[in-house]
Amino acid sequence: xxxxxxxxxxxxxxxxxxxxxxxxxxxxxxxxxxxxxxxxxxxxxxxxxxxxxxxxxxxxxxxxxxxxxxxxxxxxxxxxxxxxxxxxxxxxxxxxxxxxxxxxxxxxxxxxxxxxxxxxxxxxxxxxxxxxxxxxxxxxxxxxxxxxxxxxxxxxxxxxxxxxxxxxxxxxxxxxxxxxxxxxxxxxxxxxxxxxxxxxxxxxxxxxxxxxxxxxxxxxxxxxxxxxxxxxxxxxxxxxxxxxxxxxxxxxxxxxxxxxxxxxxxxxxxxxxxxxxxxxxxxxxxxxxxxxxxxxxxxxxxxxxxxx
Numbered sequence: 001x002x003x004x005x006x007x008x009x010x011x012x013x014x015x016x017x018x019x020x021x022x023x024x025x026x027x028x029x030x031x032x033x034x035x036x037x038x039x040x041x042x043x044x045x046x047x048x049x050x051x052x053x054x055x056x057x058x059x060x061x062x063x064x065x066x067x068x069x070x071x072x073x074x075x076x077x078x079x080x081x082x083x084x085x086x087x088x089x090x091x092x093x094x095x096x097x098x099x100x101x102x103x104x105x106x107x108x109x110x111x112x113x114x115x116x117x118x119x120x121x122x123x124x125x126x127x128x129x130x131x132x133x134x135x136x137x138x139x140x141x142x143x144x145x146x147x148x149x150x151x152x153x154x155x156x157x158x159x160x161x162x163x164x165x166x167x168x169x170x171x172x173x174x175x176x177x178x179x180x181x182x183x184x185x186x187x188x189x190x191x192x193x194x195x196x197x198x199x200x201x202x203x204x205x206x207x208x209x210x211x212x213x214x215x216x217x218x219x220x221x222x223x224x225x226x227x228x229x230x231x232x233x234x235x236x237x238x239x240x241x242x243x244x245x246x247x248x249x250x251x252x253x254x255x256x257x258x259x260x261x262x263x264x265x266x267x268x269x270x271x272x273x274x275x276x277x278x279x280x281x282x283x284x285x286x287x288x289x290x291x292x293x294x295x296x297x298x299x300x301x302x303x304x305x306x307x308x
Contacts, residue, residue: 003301004256008293009033009064009263010286011211013279015042020055027059030065033263033281034063035097040084043069053095064263065099067093071106072140073132074149080110081132085140092107093147098207098262100144101183104153104162104171105129116229118159126161129173141177152209155199157236158193158227165189166198172206180209181208181234187215190246191235193223197250204258212251212265213237214244225269240269240285242292253302264293 010029012022014036026034034056044049056063068088074081092100106121107129113120121129141151153172156162165184172180184204186196186210200207215237225231243247255264269289274281 001301002299005294005297006252006255006260007033007034007263008288008290009066009265010289011036011065011265012222013282014038014052018051018279020059021279022282023055023059023061024281025286026061026137027226029283029287031142031286031290032060032062033064034061035067035265036275036301037043037067040067040087045089046094048255049091049094052094055196056095056228063095063097064262065101065265066095067101068103071108072102073129073136074108074110076110078132078135079278081108081136082139082143084108084161085136086143089144089147089149092149097149099150101152101209101211101257102153104168106156106162107132117247118156118232119228121161122159124161124208129161133171134175137175137177137180140178145179150179150181150208151177151307152181154183154185154191154211155188156185156293157188158221158231160200160226163188163227164191165192165194167200169203169206180212182206183209183211185211185213186246186251187213187236187238187244190215190217190244191221191232191256193218193221197254200251200254200258200260205257208262210262210265211246212264213269214239214246214248217245237272238268238270239272240289241266241296243271246287248293248296249300249303252297256300266293285300 012034140232146150155165155166184199189196191200219235266289
Protein backbone atom coordinates (compact mmCIF):
# COMPACT_ATOMS: atom_id res chain seq x y z
CA UNK A 1 0.00 0.00 0.00
CA UNK A 2 1.45 3.36 -1.04
CA UNK A 3 1.41 6.31 1.36
CA UNK A 4 -0.31 9.38 -0.10
CA UNK A 5 1.99 12.32 0.64
CA UNK A 6 0.57 15.83 0.63
CA UNK A 7 2.51 18.77 -0.68
CA UNK A 8 3.29 21.07 2.27
CA UNK A 9 3.52 24.79 2.92
CA UNK A 10 4.79 26.71 5.95
CA UNK A 11 4.01 30.22 7.13
CA UNK A 12 7.26 32.13 7.48
CA UNK A 13 8.44 35.33 9.15
CA UNK A 14 7.48 38.00 6.61
CA UNK A 15 7.10 41.08 8.80
CA UNK A 16 10.78 41.88 9.41
CA UNK A 17 13.56 42.75 7.01
CA UNK A 18 15.18 39.33 7.60
CA UNK A 19 12.48 37.46 5.64
CA UNK A 20 15.09 35.81 3.43
CA UNK A 21 16.61 34.08 6.46
CA UNK A 22 13.26 32.40 7.03
CA UNK A 23 13.05 31.54 3.33
CA UNK A 24 16.50 29.95 3.54
CA UNK A 25 15.45 27.81 6.50
CA UNK A 26 12.39 26.56 4.62
CA UNK A 27 14.48 25.84 1.53
CA UNK A 28 16.86 23.75 3.63
CA UNK A 29 13.92 21.63 4.81
CA UNK A 30 13.09 20.77 1.22
CA UNK A 31 9.77 22.63 1.32
CA UNK A 32 8.79 24.64 -1.76
CA UNK A 33 5.65 26.51 -0.59
CA UNK A 34 5.37 29.38 1.86
CA UNK A 35 2.79 31.82 3.17
CA UNK A 36 2.50 34.52 5.77
CA UNK A 37 1.04 37.83 6.82
CA UNK A 38 2.03 41.40 6.06
CA UNK A 39 1.00 44.77 7.46
CA UNK A 40 -0.99 47.24 5.37
CA UNK A 41 2.16 49.36 5.20
CA UNK A 42 4.07 46.47 3.66
CA UNK A 43 1.23 45.68 1.27
CA UNK A 44 1.40 49.23 -0.09
CA UNK A 45 5.18 48.95 -0.56
CA UNK A 46 5.62 47.60 -4.08
CA UNK A 47 9.41 47.57 -3.78
CA UNK A 48 9.24 45.34 -0.69
CA UNK A 49 6.73 43.01 -2.33
CA UNK A 50 8.97 42.67 -5.38
CA UNK A 51 12.00 41.92 -3.21
CA UNK A 52 10.07 39.29 -1.25
CA UNK A 53 8.82 37.56 -4.38
CA UNK A 54 12.28 37.66 -5.96
CA UNK A 55 13.91 36.30 -2.81
CA UNK A 56 11.37 33.47 -2.66
CA UNK A 57 11.75 32.60 -6.34
CA UNK A 58 15.54 32.61 -6.04
CA UNK A 59 15.17 29.86 -3.45
CA UNK A 60 12.63 27.90 -5.47
CA UNK A 61 9.76 28.91 -3.18
CA UNK A 62 6.19 29.78 -4.15
CA UNK A 63 3.81 31.88 -2.07
CA UNK A 64 0.61 29.90 -1.54
CA UNK A 65 -1.25 32.24 0.82
CA UNK A 66 -1.34 35.76 2.20
CA UNK A 67 -3.06 36.36 5.54
CA UNK A 68 -4.89 39.68 5.51
CA UNK A 69 -3.95 42.05 8.35
CA UNK A 70 -7.51 43.38 8.53
CA UNK A 71 -11.11 42.27 8.29
CA UNK A 72 -13.22 42.25 5.15
CA UNK A 73 -15.60 44.78 6.68
CA UNK A 74 -15.09 48.11 8.39
CA UNK A 75 -17.38 49.83 10.89
CA UNK A 76 -18.46 52.88 8.93
CA UNK A 77 -17.97 52.36 5.23
CA UNK A 78 -18.57 49.64 2.66
CA UNK A 79 -16.44 51.70 0.26
CA UNK A 80 -13.49 51.58 2.68
CA UNK A 81 -14.03 47.85 3.13
CA UNK A 82 -13.79 47.27 -0.61
CA UNK A 83 -10.85 49.64 -1.17
CA UNK A 84 -8.82 48.11 1.67
CA UNK A 85 -9.57 44.58 0.52
CA UNK A 86 -8.34 45.47 -2.94
CA UNK A 87 -4.96 46.53 -1.49
CA UNK A 88 -4.64 43.11 0.15
CA UNK A 89 -5.62 41.35 -3.08
CA UNK A 90 -3.10 43.41 -5.05
CA UNK A 91 -0.43 42.42 -2.54
CA UNK A 92 -1.30 38.75 -2.94
CA UNK A 93 -1.13 39.10 -6.72
CA UNK A 94 2.28 40.80 -6.46
CA UNK A 95 3.53 37.79 -4.47
CA UNK A 96 1.82 35.39 -6.89
CA UNK A 97 -0.18 33.87 -4.03
CA UNK A 98 -3.30 31.85 -4.75
CA UNK A 99 -5.16 32.24 -1.43
CA UNK A 100 -5.96 35.20 0.77
CA UNK A 101 -7.12 34.47 4.33
CA UNK A 102 -9.73 36.56 6.19
CA UNK A 103 -11.22 36.12 9.65
CA UNK A 104 -14.93 35.34 9.32
CA UNK A 105 -17.28 38.15 10.46
CA UNK A 106 -14.41 40.30 11.76
CA UNK A 107 -15.32 43.96 11.52
CA UNK A 108 -12.40 46.37 11.58
CA UNK A 109 -12.52 49.55 13.66
CA UNK A 110 -12.29 52.75 11.62
CA UNK A 111 -10.66 54.62 14.49
CA UNK A 112 -8.92 53.84 17.80
CA UNK A 113 -10.73 51.43 20.10
CA UNK A 114 -10.26 50.89 23.83
CA UNK A 115 -10.99 47.14 23.70
CA UNK A 116 -9.45 44.22 21.79
CA UNK A 117 -10.93 43.75 18.35
CA UNK A 118 -12.68 40.47 19.04
CA UNK A 119 -14.29 41.80 22.21
CA UNK A 120 -15.52 44.80 20.23
CA UNK A 121 -17.03 42.60 17.52
CA UNK A 122 -18.97 40.81 20.28
CA UNK A 123 -21.19 43.91 20.44
CA UNK A 124 -22.59 43.32 16.93
CA UNK A 125 -25.49 41.08 15.99
CA UNK A 126 -24.54 38.13 13.81
CA UNK A 127 -27.18 39.19 11.30
CA UNK A 128 -25.58 42.63 11.03
CA UNK A 129 -22.12 41.13 10.48
CA UNK A 130 -23.42 38.81 7.76
CA UNK A 131 -25.35 41.62 6.06
CA UNK A 132 -22.22 43.78 5.93
CA UNK A 133 -20.12 40.91 4.56
CA UNK A 134 -22.73 40.11 1.92
CA UNK A 135 -22.72 43.77 0.90
CA UNK A 136 -19.00 43.91 0.06
CA UNK A 137 -18.07 40.35 -0.94
CA UNK A 138 -19.49 40.32 -4.49
CA UNK A 139 -17.35 43.29 -5.53
CA UNK A 140 -14.30 42.10 -3.57
CA UNK A 141 -14.52 38.61 -5.06
CA UNK A 142 -15.06 39.98 -8.54
CA UNK A 143 -11.90 42.08 -8.20
CA UNK A 144 -10.01 39.05 -6.85
CA UNK A 145 -11.15 36.83 -9.75
CA UNK A 146 -9.50 39.23 -12.19
CA UNK A 147 -6.23 38.80 -10.27
CA UNK A 148 -6.52 35.02 -9.95
CA UNK A 149 -6.93 35.26 -6.18
CA UNK A 150 -9.22 33.32 -3.82
CA UNK A 151 -10.98 34.81 -0.77
CA UNK A 152 -11.00 32.21 2.02
CA UNK A 153 -12.85 32.70 5.31
CA UNK A 154 -11.32 31.37 8.52
CA UNK A 155 -12.91 30.01 11.69
CA UNK A 156 -11.73 31.57 14.97
CA UNK A 157 -11.48 30.14 18.49
CA UNK A 158 -13.94 30.89 21.29
CA UNK A 159 -15.64 34.00 19.86
CA UNK A 160 -19.34 33.24 19.42
CA UNK A 161 -19.43 35.01 16.02
CA UNK A 162 -16.85 32.76 14.36
CA UNK A 163 -16.58 29.50 16.30
CA UNK A 164 -19.18 27.42 14.45
CA UNK A 165 -17.65 26.19 11.19
CA UNK A 166 -21.00 25.13 9.76
CA UNK A 167 -22.20 28.74 9.94
CA UNK A 168 -19.22 29.77 7.82
CA UNK A 169 -19.87 27.02 5.30
CA UNK A 170 -23.56 27.93 5.10
CA UNK A 171 -22.67 31.59 4.52
CA UNK A 172 -20.19 30.72 1.76
CA UNK A 173 -22.76 28.45 0.08
CA UNK A 174 -25.40 31.17 0.24
CA UNK A 175 -23.07 33.74 -1.33
CA UNK A 176 -22.30 31.30 -4.20
CA UNK A 177 -19.23 33.16 -5.43
CA UNK A 178 -16.75 31.06 -7.43
CA UNK A 179 -13.59 32.16 -5.60
CA UNK A 180 -15.08 32.37 -2.07
CA UNK A 181 -13.99 29.41 0.03
CA UNK A 182 -13.26 28.13 3.52
CA UNK A 183 -9.96 27.76 5.37
CA UNK A 184 -9.97 25.47 8.38
CA UNK A 185 -7.77 26.36 11.30
CA UNK A 186 -7.50 23.01 13.06
CA UNK A 187 -6.35 24.55 16.31
CA UNK A 188 -9.29 26.92 16.36
CA UNK A 189 -11.75 24.12 15.58
CA UNK A 190 -10.29 21.99 18.38
CA UNK A 191 -10.60 24.91 20.84
CA UNK A 192 -14.25 25.08 19.85
CA UNK A 193 -14.89 21.39 20.59
CA UNK A 194 -15.30 20.68 16.90
CA UNK A 195 -13.81 17.64 15.20
CA UNK A 196 -11.39 19.00 12.57
CA UNK A 197 -11.83 15.82 10.54
CA UNK A 198 -15.61 16.20 10.50
CA UNK A 199 -15.36 19.89 9.55
CA UNK A 200 -13.12 18.91 6.64
CA UNK A 201 -15.73 16.41 5.45
CA UNK A 202 -18.51 18.98 5.82
CA UNK A 203 -16.52 21.54 3.81
CA UNK A 204 -15.65 19.21 0.95
CA UNK A 205 -14.75 21.25 -2.15
CA UNK A 206 -15.26 24.53 -0.25
CA UNK A 207 -12.05 23.77 1.69
CA UNK A 208 -9.34 25.67 -0.16
CA UNK A 209 -6.67 26.39 2.43
CA UNK A 210 -5.51 25.24 5.87
CA UNK A 211 -3.91 26.53 9.05
CA UNK A 212 -2.64 23.38 10.76
CA UNK A 213 -1.35 23.31 14.34
CA UNK A 214 -2.26 21.52 17.56
CA UNK A 215 -3.53 22.34 21.05
CA UNK A 216 -5.15 20.80 24.13
CA UNK A 217 -8.77 21.55 23.25
CA UNK A 218 -11.37 23.80 24.90
CA UNK A 219 -9.94 23.27 28.43
CA UNK A 220 -13.12 24.18 30.32
CA UNK A 221 -14.26 27.02 28.07
CA UNK A 222 -17.86 28.13 28.73
CA UNK A 223 -19.61 27.94 25.37
CA UNK A 224 -22.54 29.93 26.78
CA UNK A 225 -20.21 32.95 26.89
CA UNK A 226 -19.38 35.34 24.06
CA UNK A 227 -15.69 34.49 24.25
CA UNK A 228 -12.87 36.99 24.73
CA UNK A 229 -9.24 37.44 23.80
CA UNK A 230 -8.34 36.25 27.30
CA UNK A 231 -10.15 32.97 26.62
CA UNK A 232 -8.09 32.42 23.49
CA UNK A 233 -4.63 33.05 24.92
CA UNK A 234 -4.50 29.84 26.98
CA UNK A 235 -6.17 27.64 24.34
CA UNK A 236 -4.90 28.62 20.88
CA UNK A 237 -1.40 27.27 21.54
CA UNK A 238 -0.12 26.68 17.98
CA UNK A 239 1.62 23.48 19.02
CA UNK A 240 3.55 21.15 16.75
CA UNK A 241 1.17 18.39 15.54
CA UNK A 242 1.31 15.55 18.04
CA UNK A 243 2.03 17.75 21.07
CA UNK A 244 -1.69 18.33 21.56
CA UNK A 245 -4.84 16.22 21.41
CA UNK A 246 -6.10 16.60 17.83
CA UNK A 247 -6.73 13.27 16.09
CA UNK A 248 -4.37 13.83 13.16
CA UNK A 249 -4.90 10.37 11.72
CA UNK A 250 -8.58 11.28 11.37
CA UNK A 251 -7.69 14.65 9.83
CA UNK A 252 -5.45 13.07 7.19
CA UNK A 253 -8.03 10.44 6.33
CA UNK A 254 -10.67 13.16 5.93
CA UNK A 255 -8.38 15.15 3.62
CA UNK A 256 -7.83 12.06 1.51
CA UNK A 257 -11.58 11.36 1.40
CA UNK A 258 -12.39 14.78 -0.05
CA UNK A 259 -9.34 14.59 -2.32
CA UNK A 260 -7.96 17.88 -1.02
CA UNK A 261 -5.90 19.26 -3.94
CA UNK A 262 -3.81 22.04 -2.39
CA UNK A 263 -0.67 22.11 -0.22
CA UNK A 264 -1.28 21.57 3.49
CA UNK A 265 -0.29 24.82 5.18
CA UNK A 266 1.10 24.91 8.71
CA UNK A 267 0.70 28.21 10.54
CA UNK A 268 3.95 28.33 12.49
CA UNK A 269 3.56 25.42 14.94
CA UNK A 270 5.77 25.85 17.97
CA UNK A 271 6.51 24.74 21.52
CA UNK A 272 4.37 27.28 23.37
CA UNK A 273 6.31 29.05 26.10
CA UNK A 274 9.75 28.11 24.76
CA UNK A 275 12.12 30.96 25.66
CA UNK A 276 14.19 30.90 22.45
CA UNK A 277 12.73 33.23 19.76
CA UNK A 278 15.55 32.67 17.27
CA UNK A 279 15.21 31.56 13.66
CA UNK A 280 17.23 28.47 14.63
CA UNK A 281 14.55 27.43 17.13
CA UNK A 282 11.77 28.37 14.69
CA UNK A 283 13.43 26.20 12.04
CA UNK A 284 13.70 23.34 14.54
CA UNK A 285 9.95 23.55 15.13
CA UNK A 286 9.28 23.49 11.40
CA UNK A 287 11.57 20.46 11.03
CA UNK A 288 9.79 18.65 13.86
CA UNK A 289 6.44 19.48 12.26
CA UNK A 290 7.58 18.13 8.90
CA UNK A 291 8.88 14.88 10.40
CA UNK A 292 5.80 14.39 12.57
CA UNK A 293 3.45 15.01 9.67
CA UNK A 294 5.18 12.47 7.45
CA UNK A 295 4.92 9.88 10.23
CA UNK A 296 1.23 10.73 10.68
CA UNK A 297 0.65 10.21 6.96
CA UNK A 298 2.04 6.70 7.37
CA UNK A 299 -0.08 6.13 10.47
CA UNK A 300 -3.20 7.24 8.59
CA UNK A 301 -2.38 4.68 5.91
CA UNK A 302 -1.57 1.66 8.06
CA UNK A 303 -3.32 1.95 11.44
CA UNK A 304 -6.52 -0.17 11.37
CA UNK A 305 -9.78 1.76 11.22
CA UNK A 306 -11.87 0.78 14.30
CA UNK A 307 -15.06 1.13 12.23
CA UNK A 308 -13.99 -1.59 9.80
